[in-house]
Amino acid sequence: MWLSSLSEQQRHAALRLAHNVVVSDGILDPNEEGMLDDFRREMELHDVAELEYLELDGIEEIFADRRSRMILLLNLCKLSYADGAFEIEEECLLREISKTFDFSEDDFSLVDNWVKRVCALEREGIEMMESAT
DSSP: EEEEEEOOHHHHHHHHHHHHHHHTSOOOOHHHHHHHHHHHHHHTTTTTTOOOOSSSSSHHSSSOOOHHHHHHHHHHHHHHHHHHHHOOHHHHHHHHHHHHHHOHHHHHHHHHHHHHHHHHHHHHHHHHHHTTT
């Protein structure tokens, strides 16, 4: 969501941070892999095959404005729910990113709540499509 509006530098960093989230719980779920592929498509980063861990030091300079920071946090949070569970390791990493971006606990809760509702709506849409066949 809105990843295509990020700069090229932000896109590459976002993909690496997405990788950080996916591997943080030690399990690479097929749904997470699929979502990483969706990120690649949306950001037009098809040629990026190997993803490396990205240190958080300095990400506030790459994502310098609130809008790009919010885009990143929303997408990383959604990625955390891709396997159906918001694991503690993923939550800790996202809270650390949120803190680095100077987001409040209320901001983080709003993002988390919004993402949960989006995921529920997507599941509902899938169920409607499946019942139509």
